[in-house]
Amino acid sequence: MVRKYFFQLIFLYLFFSKEVFAAESGGMPQLDPEFWVSQIFWLTLVFGTLYIVLSKLILPKISANLELRKSQIQENIEAADKQRKDSELKLKEYDDIILKSKLESKNLFNETREKTLKNINIKRDTLEKQIDEEIKKAETEIDQLKKSAPEKINKIAIETSSEILKNLIGTEINNSSISAIVDDLYRKNGGKYYGN
Amino acid sequence: MAANPMTQFEVYRIGPEIKIGAFDISFTNASLFMVVSSLAILLIFNLGAKKNSMLPNKIQLLAELSYTFVSKMISDTAGSKAKPYFAFIFSLFMFVLFCNMFGMIPYTFTVTSHIIVTFVLAAFIFIGVTIIGFIKHGFGYLKLFVPSGVPVVLLPLIVIIEIISYLSRPISLSVRLFANMMAGHTMMKVFGGFVISLGIVGGWLPLTFSVALTGLEILVAFLQAYVFAILTCIYLNDALNLHH
Numbered sequence: 001m002v003r004k005y006f007f008q009l010i011f012l013y014l015f016f017s018k019e020v021f022a023a024e025s026g027g028m029p030q031l032d033p034e035f036w037v038s039q040i041f042w043l044t045l046v047f048g049t050l051y052i053v054l055s056k057l058i059l060p061k062i063s064a065n066l067e068l069r070k071s072q073i074q075e076n077i078e079a080a081d082k083q084r085k086d087s088e089l090k091l092k093e094y095d096d097i098i099l100k101s102k103l104e105s106k107n108l109f110n111e112t113r114e115k116t117l118k119n120i121n122i123k124r125d126t127l128e129k130q131i132d133e134e135i136k137k138a139e140t141e142i143d144q145l146k147k148s149a150p151e152k153i154n155k156i157a158i159e160t161s162s163e164i165l166k167n168l169i170g171t172e173i174n175n176s177s178i179s180a181i182v183d184d185l186y187r188k189n190g191g192k193y194y195g196n
Numbered sequence: 197m198a199a200n201p202m203t204q205f206e207v208y209r210i211g212p213e214i215k216i217g218a219f220d221i222s223f224t225n226a227s228l229f230m231v232v233s234s235l236a237i238l239l240i241f242n243l244g245a246k247k248n249s250m251l252p253n254k255i256q257l258l259a260e261l262s263y264t265f266v267s268k269m270i271s272d273t274a275g276s277k278a279k280p281y282f283a284f285i286f287s288l289f290m291f292v293l294f295c296n297m298f299g300m301i302p303y304t305f306t307v308t309s310h311i312i313v314t315f316v317l318a319a320f321i322f323i324g325v326t327i328i329g330f331i332k333h334g335f336g337y338l339k340l341f342v343p344s345g346v347p348v349v350l351l352p353l354i355v356i357i358e359i360i361s362y363l364s365r366p367i368s369l370s371v372r373l374f375a376n377m378m379a380g381h382t383m384m385k386v387f388g389g390f391v392i393s394l395g396i397v398g399g400w401l402p403l404t405f406s407v408a409l410t411g412l413e414i415l416v417a418f419l420q421a422y423v424f425a426i427l428t429c430i431y432l433n434d435a436l437n438l439h440h
Contacts, residue, residue: 028202030378035207035226036312037219042227043313047291050234054241054290055283061245062263065256068248 150186157182201385205309205378225305226313233294233307241290262290266425273426274433281432288317289425296377296417300410308420309377311370318370321428329435340434369427376420380413 158179165173209222244259252260266286270278278285292308299306307313329337341358342351387409390402 028378029206030309030311030374032207035220035222035224038221038224039207039226039310039312040316041219041221042223042230043307043316046227046230046234047287047317050237050291051284051287053238054287058238058241058245059263059283059286062241062259065245065248066260066263069250072250 154179154182154186201382201389204305204381204385207305207310226307226310229295229298229305229307233291233298236298237290237294262286269422269426270429273429275437277436278429278432285425285428285432288321288428289421292317292373292424293418293421296421297414299377299381300414300417306377306381308373309381311374314370314374315366317424318366321369321431322366325428325431325435328432329438332436333438337435337438339438365431369424373420373424376416380409380416384409384413 158175161178161182162173162175165178207224207226209224210228211223213220213222215221240255241259241262244256247256249256263286266289267282270282270285274281295307298304299309326337329340333339341355341362343354343358346354384406387402387406391399391406394402
């Protein structure tokens with residue numbers, strides 16, 4: 001559409017311009033056959049030369065350059081691929097080693113813990129036994145003391161009370177009667193003295 | 197300053213008149229721009245092909261991109277069989293492109309705006325393609341004019357149309373390029389003339405148009421070179437891979 005418009009403009013311009021009419025006598029120079037042979041000759045010569053130089057000298061070089069670059073890039077890609085595979089393998093190895101060592105350390109830890117636990121148990125058992133023995137010893141001692149204590153207390157009570165009475169009354173009082181009373185009281189309240 | 201927009205297409209002799217027999221083969225401005233375009237092509241691509249670095253510099257990149265561009269164009273349209281004709285199509289594309297582009301520089305001559313130049317190129321392509329077709333397929337190449345799957349009644353008509361369309365290929369190919377270049381350059385000249393005649397007051401509008409047209413014409417210069425090359429590929433495809 002735009003082209004059409006422009007063409008119309010051109011024709012209008014050609015039509016109305018006097019100068020154009022003045023110079024227009026030859027029409028289109030393209031249709032003047034004066035230099036046709038010359039143009040054909042030079043075109044053949046120049047284009048032929050261009051074609052020969054391009055096809056024989058320049059294009060093979062460009063093609064070789066492109067080919068070389070392509071193969072180089074391909075090689076590089078292959079090398080990179082190989083290295084990537086290698087590194088992947090190494091990474092896997094590394095992972096395996098890490099996994100193995102982790103397992104080992106876990107085992108070691110477990111073993112040590114069990115051993116330690118066993119040791120602790122044994123030690124605790126022996127300690128408990130010792131403690132039990134000590135406790136038993138102490139208990140027997142306490143029992144003996146418990147058994148012997150009331151007699152001594154009674155004796156002290158009798159002596160003390162006879163002393164007190166002698167001081168209070170001034171006469172000797174028969175020890176047997178006092179001991180009878182103490183015995184009687186002890187039998188009544190004996191349990192209370194030791195709290196059991 | 198010629199006001200006639202057609203004077204830019206005039207061919208004139210540079211240097212002495214050279215004659216071979218009755219033929220005048222003098223060196224003209226048209227010849228000059230053919231030589232200049234070719235030298236520019238050779239210079240650029242020679243520099244681009246010279247040293248091979250892994251990371252190409254700008255000119256090498258340009259050369260290699262052009263190479264792959266044309267190579268892809270050929271393999272896309274004509275297949276792998278067209279590989280031997282790569283150098284020809286590459287030269288053709290570059291020659292037309294550089295001639296078009298040199299024509300875009302003010303006060304230069306556009307080689308491709310002359311029907312005789314484009315017609316010689318197109319005729320050479322036409323004859324070459326026809327010869328290739330007959331060499332590859334023998335008289336079987338004539339099957340090109342008989343499309344498959346056409347009713348027998350219509351066949352004579354179709355064959356005539358096909359033959360006419362085949363024979364008009366060199367004309368359409370050459371006229372397309374020539375007319376595009378001539379029309380574009382004439383238009384630019386006309387708008388340039390408007391700028392002068394309308395002066396400082398009204399000249400701005402045609403000047404704007406002129407700037408826009410320059411961009412458009414650069415696009416057309418590339419596009420027409422591309423079309424010329426790709427049509428050559430298509431014709432070559434017909435000759436190499438007979439589809440019909």
